[in-house]
Amino acid sequence: xxxxxxxxxxxxxxSELNESQRAATLQVEGPVMIIAGAGSGKTRVLTYxxxxxxxxxxxxxxxxxxxxxxxxxxxxxxxxxxxVGEQESKNIWMGTFHSVFARILRSEAQLLxxxxxxxxxxxxxxxxxxxxxxxxxxxxxxxxxxxxxxHRISSAKNNLISAANYAExxxxxxxDYQSKKPELGRIYLAYEKRCFQAGAMDFDDLLFKTNVLFxxxxxxxxxxxxxxxxxxxxxxxxxxxxxxxxxxxxxxxxENICVVGDDAQSIYGFRGANIQNILNFKTEYxxxxxxKLEQNYRSTKNIVExxxxxxxxxxxxxxxxxxxxxxxGDKLKIVKTLSDNEEGFEVANDIFNVKHSLQKNNQDFAVxxxxxxxxxxxxxxxxxxxxxxxxxxxxxxxxxxEIKDLLAYFRLCVNPIDEEAxxxxxxxxxxxxxxxxLDKITLAASENQTSLWEVIQxxxxxxxxxxxxxxxxxxxxxxxxxxxxxxxxQIDAFQLASKIASxxxxxxxxxxxxxxxxxxxxxxxxxxxxxxxxxVENDTVDSIIDLPEDLTIKTLDIxxxxxxxxxxxxKNKNDTNVVSLMTIHAAKGLEFPYVYVVGMEENLFPSxxxxxxxxxxxxxxxxxxxxxxxxxxxxxxxxxxxxxRWGTLTYCEPSRFLEELDPIYVQQNTGTHDAAKxxxxxxxxxxxxxxxxxxxxxxxxxxVDKTVLANSSDSDFSANAAIEVGQTVLHQRFGKGKVTxxxxxxxxxxxxxxxxxxxxxxxxxxxxxxxxx
DNA sequence: AGTATCGTCGTTTTT
DNA sequence: CGACGATACT
Numbered sequence: 202x203x204x205x206x207x208x209x210x211x212x213x214x215x216s217e218l219n220e221s222q223r224a225a226t227l228q229v230e231g232p233v234m235i236i237a238g239a240g241s242g243k244t245r246v247l248t249y250x251x252x253x254x255x256x257x258x259x260x261x262x263x264x265x266x267x268x269x270x271x272x273x274x275x276x277x278x279x280x281x282x283x284x285v286g287e288q289e290s291k292n293i294w295m296g297t298f299h300s301v302f303a304r305i306l307r308s309e310a311q312l313l314x315x316x317x318x319x320x321x322x323x324x325x326x327x328x329x330x331x332x333x334x335x336x337x338x339x340x341x342x343x344x345x346x347x348x349x350x351x352h353r354i355s356s357a358k359n360n361l362i363s364a365a366n367y368a369e370x371x372x373x374x375x376x377d378y379q380s381k382k383p384e385l386g387r388i389y390l391a392y393e394k395r396c397f398q399a400g401a402m403d404f405d406d407l408l409f410k411t412n413v414l415f416x417x418x419x420x421x422x423x424x425x426x427x428x429x430x431x432x433x434x435x436x437x438x439x440x441x442x443x444x445x446x447x448x449x450x451x452x453x454x455x456e457n458i459c460v461v462g463d464d465a466q467s468i469y470g471f472r473g474a475n476i477q478n479i480l481n482f483k484t485e486y487x488x489x490x491x492x493k494l495e496q497n498y499r500s501t502k503n504i505v506e507x508x509x510x511x512x513x514x515x516x517x518x519x520x521x522x523x524x525x526x527x528x529x530g531d532k533l534k535i536v537k538t539l540s541d542n543e544e545g546f547e548v549a550n551d552i553f554n555v556k557h558s559l560q561k562n563n564q565d566f567a568v569x570x571x572x573x574x575x576x577x578x579x580x581x582x583x584x585x586x587x588x589x590x591x592x593x594x595x596x597x598x599x600x601x602x603e604i605k606d607l608l609a610y611f612r613l614c615v616n617p618i619d620e621e622a623x624x625x626x627x628x629x630x631x632x633x634x635x636x637x638x639l640d641k642i643t644l645a646a647s648e649n650q651t652s653l654w655e656v657i658q659x660x661x662x663x664x665x666x667x668x669x670x671x672x673x674x675x676x677x678x679x680x681x682x683x684x685x686x687x688x689x690x691q692i693d694a695f696q697l698a699s700k701i702a703s704x705x706x707x708x709x710x711x712x713x714x715x716x717x718x719x720x721x722x723x724x725x726x727x728x729x730x731x732x733x734x735x736x737v738e739n740d741t742v743d744s745i746i747d748l749p750e751d752l753t754i755k756t757l758d759i760x761x762x763x764x765x766x767x768x769x770x771x772k773n774k775n776d777t778n779v780v781s782l783m784t785i786h787a788a789k790g791l792e793f794p795y796v797y798v799v800g801m802e803e804n805l806f807p808s809x810x811x812x813x814x815x816x817x818x819x820x821x822x823x824x825x826x827x828x829x830x831x832x833x834x835x836x837x838x839x840x841x842x843x844x845x846r847w848g849t850l851t852y853c854e855p856s857r858f859l860e861e862l863d864p865i866y867v868q869q870n871t872g873t874h875d876a877a878k879x880x881x882x883x884x885x886x887x888x889x890x891x892x893x894x895x896x897x898x899x900x901x902x903x904x905v906d907k908t909v910l911a912n913s914s915d916s917d918f919s920a921n922a923a924i925e926v927g928q929t930v931l932h933q934r935f936g937k938g939k940v941t942x943x944x945x946x947x948x949x950x951x952x953x954x955x956x957x958x959x960x961x962x963x964x965x966x967x968x969x970x971x972x973x974x
Numbered sequence: 975a976g977t978a979t980c981g982t983c984g985t986t987t988t989t
Numbered sequence: 990c991g992a993c994g995a996t997a998c999t
Contacts, residue, residue: 270989299989324988342994348984404989471987572986574990594988628975635975766989786987808986824987847984848990 214249214284218242225492226250229257229431232452232486233459234479238523239508239830240499240792243461247435248277250459251293252284254431261292265429265451269436271297271767273790294429298444299404300766302411305425306402307762312418313410318615318758320401321765325605326621327351327392327403334391337647340384354389358405359441359473361412364393398652399620408443415450426454436790437462437482441473449485456486464519465512468786468824470816476517493521499792499833501530503866507836508829510863515819532868533829533836535801535859541575541844545582548797551837552780553586555795563589567781567793569828571806575799576782583780593783599767603711603722604729608764610701614685615758618652630710633674641665681705694757695734702730736760785828796832798825801840802853825858929974930954937974 215223222242225235226249237243247266255261268274274296282290294301303321310317322330331347331354357367367373368386377385396403402410415422432452434440437460440448452458460482467476483489497505505525512518538544552566568579568590576592583590598604606629612622628634645663646656656663657679660672667675685701702708711723737755781793800806806825811817829836840855924930928940938954 297989343983407989469988472989574985631976633975637975784987805986810986821986845990 214252218246218249219496221492221494221496222246222249225494226253228490228492229254229259230457232456232482232489233492234437234482234489235459235461235492235494236519236521237461237463237494238497238521239463239466239827240497240505240525241494241523242496242498243435243463243494244273244277244280244790246494247433247461248280248284251277251281251433255281255285255289259431261289263428263430264293264433265301265431266293266295266433267298267301267435268295269297269439269790271300273435274300297766298440298447299407300763302447303402303407303763303766306407306410306414309414309418309421312421313414314397315402315410316400316616318400318762320399320612320616320619320622321407321763322396322401322403322621323765324351324404325600326401329621329624330395331388331392333643334388334395338384338388338391340388345382345384345388350385350388353385354392355405356473357389358409359443361409361443361446363409364389395620398618398650400616400618401621405443408441408447411447412443412450415447422450423454426451430455431457432459434458434460435462438464438467438476438479439469439474440478441475442478443473445475445478458486464517465515465823466789466827468789468820468827470820480517480519495521495523497523497525497830498527500525500830501527501834503530503532504829504832504836507533507862507866508826510866511822511829511858511861512826514861515822517816517819531835532866533838533862534868534870536837536839536870537855538839538841539843541578541800541841542581544799544839544841544844545578545580547839548579548799548837549582549586549588551797552583552588552795555835556588561794563778563780565794566797567783567788567791567795567831568797568799569783569785569788569831570799571785571808571824572800573784575805579782579799588780589778590780590782593781594787598725598728599764601722601725603707603726607698607702607707607726607729608761610682610705610707611698611757611761613682614689614697614701615761617654617682617686620653623653626705627678630706632678633671634678638667638671638675689757691754693737693755694760695730695737697757698730698733698760702726733757733760785824788831789827792831792833794832794834795837796828796835797837797839798828799839800844801838801856801859802844803856805844805853806856807858822858822861924973931974 215226218226219242222245225233225246229250235243235246237246251264251266254264266274266277268277278290278293278295281293296304306313306315307317307319310319328347328351331350332342335342335345335347335350357364362370362373364386367389374383374386377383396406415425429451432448434448439462448458448460460479462479464476464479467474467479470476483491500508502525505523505527509523536544536547538547548568555561556563556566568576570576570579573594580590580592599608606626609622609625612619613626617623624639627639642653642656642660642665645660645665646653649656649663651663656665657675660667660675681704685697685704688700689697708723708726711719711726714720714722781788781791785798804812807818807821811821838859840859841853843850843852845851924940924943926940926943929937930940931937940954
């Protein structure tokens with residue numbers, strides 16, 4: 202379009218940036234570090250910077266942009282497409298570290314001895330494999346706990362210590378010996394070998410093997426160095442050593458590397474993220490240009506400054522001063538409750554009140570917590586108030602049993618040597634191939650250094666004397682998988698998936714289960730199949746999965762490539778107007794007008810595991826910083842004095858973080874079951890309650906916040922009681938309207954009003970400021 | 975081989 | 990509390 206060309210010739214987007222944002226955008230060449238405070242327009246800079254590069258005439262094929270989540274990648278891609286057009290933007294390599302390097306590994310897999318359609322083991326697969334190995338080694342699984350072993354292997358991989366290195370390293374041997382786990386090296390070796398034999402990589406392998414690839418095949422490294430002449434990395438503070446080294450190698454030739462991050466928001470240390478990467482970037486590239494984005498466009502002054510008062514308690518940080526031009530806003534409210542259920546009640550109540558008095562949507566609210574298990578009490582309370590919500594994270598769609606079962610079939614058809622997939626489905630639905638049989642097969646496979654699949658193909662060859670009935674069963678299972686395995690390159694993903702679903706008997710079994718859960722499971726499977734259908738039919742422009750350029754038929758193989766890297770958050774859901782419930786980790790990068798942070802208690806937040814080391818505690822504090830800075834308008838922090846944990850009642854102390862907040866930005870409240878109490882009507886709290894509840898913190902209630910008082914002015918309450926259907930009324934925001942309906946009982950009367958030029962609104966008479974005309 | 979029941983253990987946070 | 994594994998029984 203002509204208009205587009207005009208826009209491209211004269212990019213006006215630069216005028217939408219402030220000075221430091223623009224400077225960072227224009228600095229295209231050389232190493233660049235952008236330290237971006239919370240809400241400072243980081244994504245905007247990244248997007249415009251890439252758009253600008255393309256305007257300058259750089260080839261999109263030479264740009265690599267790495268993000269932290271698939272969602273972030275997708276959003277950025279759309280935004281860039283809006284500026285430079287899709288023709289250009291689609292050629293940019295953009296995605297998470299894991300997805301981008303999985304893609305590269307697939308095309309170079311043969312060099313490492315892997316099939317290009319290798320499976321990606323998720324955490325459950327890895328855990329199950331570790332358990333199996335511990336068992337085979339006859340070790341005590343009380344000592345060799347799968348989670349612990351996995352964590353140990355994971356950190357080894359993230360620090361580029363291979364199984365062989367690990368096993369022969371005397372320092373590590375000492376360490377493991379002292380922690381009474383001398384066999385860890387052997388387990389790691391076995392784990393590594395089994396993954397390889399199953400044609401599988403775990404999450405950490407995707408990065409580890411990329412490093413191996415670049416280390417051992419310099420011509421490959423050279424090729425990708427030449428391709429990715431410009432590299433951009435988002436959320437750099439959350440990268441680990443393995444990722445750091447990949448970047449270092451890739452960027453070595455041109456050194457056009459731009460990292461964006463905020464050391465104050467580094468919250469993935471537990472996963473191996475190394476905050477030193479960002480702290481040391483300057484030393485790494487001495488001629489780096491550093492830009493600081495310090496103006497916050499998201500939150501009120503109270504929120505920004507309260508957050509600053511927290512993060513200033515940390516020692517390890519890059520000096521910067523986040524500030525805002527926004528209004529002062531309301532103080533952060535702290536609410537004390539007696540139990541987790543009451544906490545939920547208070548939160549739901551407050552949401553209800555704000556929603557109706559300020560005419561807000563559900564999607565304006567978020568409830569954030571430290572651990573997923575905390576969502577339950579909140580959910581219950583929201584349900585009682587009839588407030589629509591959605592829990593993010595937790596059990597994702599792809600982690601449900603029925604979905605994993607079917608996916609395991611798909612995995613097996615794509616890659617029959619996938620051991621975890623095979624184990625999962627060989628007796629599902631029941632085929633009379635039980636554990637004893639499987640154990641024998643596993644033993645034979647490991648004795649002969651081959652896959653379970655090989656053994657099943659011809660048990661006799663491996664000396665297994667099974668009764669003929671069993672042989673028949675194995676034979677037909679083998680044939681089932683083999684048929685579809687051979688069919689898989691020829692037909693599209695949906696056709697194949699449907700065939701497998703019915704031929705395997707999975708669909709039938711679920712269909713015959715008429716319980717409520719059974720129907721739900723059946724529907725989930727249908728949803729998965731629909732998703733595959735969509736994948737086949739769509740143009741996949743906005744697909745998360747990058748398709749090979751020379752694609753003629755969308756096979757199941759292609760669909761399965763990145764499925765293990767998808768999380769629930771990446772799935773588009775259509776219920777948009779809902780309150781969001783999620784962990785603080787999951788909330789990173791998001792923003793909401795009203796934010797509730799629940800469970801502000803010692804041993805919960807900060808977590809029990811973190812209070813013994815300064816660096817862990819600092820990470821928790823950064824997490825708290827992230828939580829507060831999600832909010833645009835208001836923050837409510839709550840804690841309970843008792844809560845159920847592991848089914849038993851425990852007593853809790855308020856979190857130290859509450860005390861660390863500078864009291865000028867905070868106001869205390871104790872929870873009561875008073876429906877009128879909310880962000881608006883804080884002032885009720887002043888007259889009541891306080892004396893009876895000794896306050897654990899310095900309170901600063903003398904100053905009365907003007908905004909709060911203004912909002913809670915309720916001079917019109919009595920007038921509203923008289924409102925009737927048919928009357929014409931005036932609302933301060935929506936203007937003139939006609940009352941079409943009234944329902945609810947005296948205290949909670951709700952009026953449906955048709956406003957001129959705005960449409961129908963439902964208002965609670967208790968809160969709406971209406972004037973009868 | 976499959977199922978029912980009881981005991982165990984654990985909890986951060988996630989690509 | 991709830992998931993999972995080991996045990997014992999059909």
